[in-house]
Amino acid sequence: MPASPPTTDLRALLQRRLLVLTGKGGVGKSALSAALGLAARAQGKRVLLAEVRAPRRLPALLGVPAEGDGPLELAPQLGWLNLRPEAALEIYAMRLLKLRMVYRAVFEQRMVQAFLRAVPSLAEILVLGHLRALLDESGSDLAILDAPSTGPGAMLLEAPQAVVETAPLGALREGAEWIQRLLTDPAATAVLLVAVPEELPVNEAIDLHHRLRRGGFPQGGALLNRVLPDPFPAGADEVLARLPAQLAAHDLLSAARAYRRRLAIQRAHADRLRAGLDLPVLELPELLEGPFGPAGVAELAARLGAALRGAP
Amino acid sequence: MSLAALIRERRIVVTVGPGGVGKTTTAAALGLQAACQGRRALVLTIDPALRLADALGLPGLPPGEIKELPVAALQAAGTPARAPLGVGMLDTGLAWQRTIERLVPDVERRGRMLGHPFFRRMQADLAGAREYAALEELHHLHVRGGYELIVLDTPPTVAGVDFLQAPDRILDVLDQDGYRWLLRPALLGGKLGLRVLNFSGGYAVRTLSRFTGLDFLRELASFVDLFSELLEGFRARAAAMKATLRSEVTAFVLVTAADPNLAQESRYLYRRLQSWEVRPGTVVVNRMTPDPGEPPPEGWSARAGRALQAEGLAAAPATLLAAERSQELLRVMHRRDFAQLEVLRELLDHCCDLVPVPHLGQEVCDLAWLEQLRRRLFEPPSGGFR
Known part of the structure; x- marks a missing residue:
């Protein structure tokens, strides 16, 4: 382990062209993708938010009603699209075949479905190819990909390499190489591992860290979401041990202990994450008030903005 | 029907739910409850979740094997067990291998199938492949007998595909008219594309090969060719599995937590169960924060x-x-948790019992803590948990 924990250089991360957020399902990847988008935009970046086969989750989190799959502008400097392999195949094939009529003849809908299922990694290649093409063409500074959760997320990133290794020369392989160059370029791309301080999310983040490292993907850090605030000062243990338990404050004492047990569990998992990763870990708070929505995303964006300015 | 009655009467209990809500641990506690009722139970979970081994304090439990916890060991941990408890982690690769062995007598052919790169990929990557292997194993153990109750802990939903879809999905991949039509020239001619036996198919193959290269399509064709004759076997087994899961023998338990992020996924799972003509008997809602009581007097x-x-x-x-x-x-x-419980009740159309389980304040890491969880599930305080 390094002598001092590495710190998250958010500013450097936002200089990349592509940030990919992945991690266990339900840890807040979408909310943090949206919040990062807002934080990057506040830095003057032109941002493209992308999700995969998850229609309109990001627009909903940002409080902007959207229809279809995009791409469209949710706000000035903030684009969005929902990546779907079927749509990407059409665009990709059209480039190659030129003629829509020919496309229709060859890629009739049922066939497209069958083909996407049959050829391993094709759906992933198409999704990433579509994103790369759009990033190049849209004039965006930064694309933020709200990737699928751990297993499918890793498969998405690994697909180009798998195709490069197995497919003979041809358009598919060339496309895969073109995407692979972007994904493995540390100056252009960073994967961010998202977790919450619980057992499985941390396990998955650590596994993913090693898996992605083997694949040669640059990793920018981990975002540890939903960390409970710790209001207790040093020396609290001794004070709580000395509090007379029989008093009117019986409930207070047991509540404090129950809360501290939760904090201890969270801290153990956070420590495990830090020990298991060779990466900086940025903590984000559990937002307890009200249902999570655009206000929560804005608050997370503000926390990221504070981290950008170097505040604690 | 109460959760205790389900555990007493059914032969198969399937836990379904989002990831990270204590599903595997809950499945283990359900198995322990059966042991406490004197029933011989097996808890079967699916790799790569090592949670079951962790929950039981058995770090060395190897995938693919069933370990029997004797009554004495269960009692030593403070449980009132009256029957042993079997626990096993499924090894997907092994389960697929056994499935192919049951269906294909020819050893040489079997070897070619298990070694085919597309098959290896399908087994590892295809959404539903793990789930299908789990169902195969469940069905096999159920038909073979030996356990009065099998608790199957399913993997969390992956990309919207849950294990109920798995048999159909596997069949779908192996039996696609679309690409059988597409690959007909290759399948009939043994050589791909250039000899055009079917005009449109041949044209499609030539066009597709511009994307993928011919070798790729040849591999695909040989895969479809190898596996298409297994379709009847798969289909029959899938039908038998479905019938078992839909019958009174089986109960589904939806395990979730009172987390707003999980509400829609829980509803989705519930709907999937409905569309599959099964109903969850009970919904276990884990990790509920108990009422922290009264604040102390002012000052x-x-x-x-x-x-x-x-x-x-x-x-x-x-x-x-x-x-x-x-x-x-x-x-x-x-x-927030109890408001969410009501939201969940609404989302699940008031379908069934919701069993709120208080947060243990500790992760289950051995049998003694599993017993604590079992008691919270099956012996709630009088007046219920608030």
């Missing part, structure tokens, strides 16, 4: 803080303030 904390400070505990005033704050935070979490 008490400040006085106690000053008193302890006078005794030399400098941190006392800040600690007591923090204690009050933590009680408030727990109250917010408690209200």
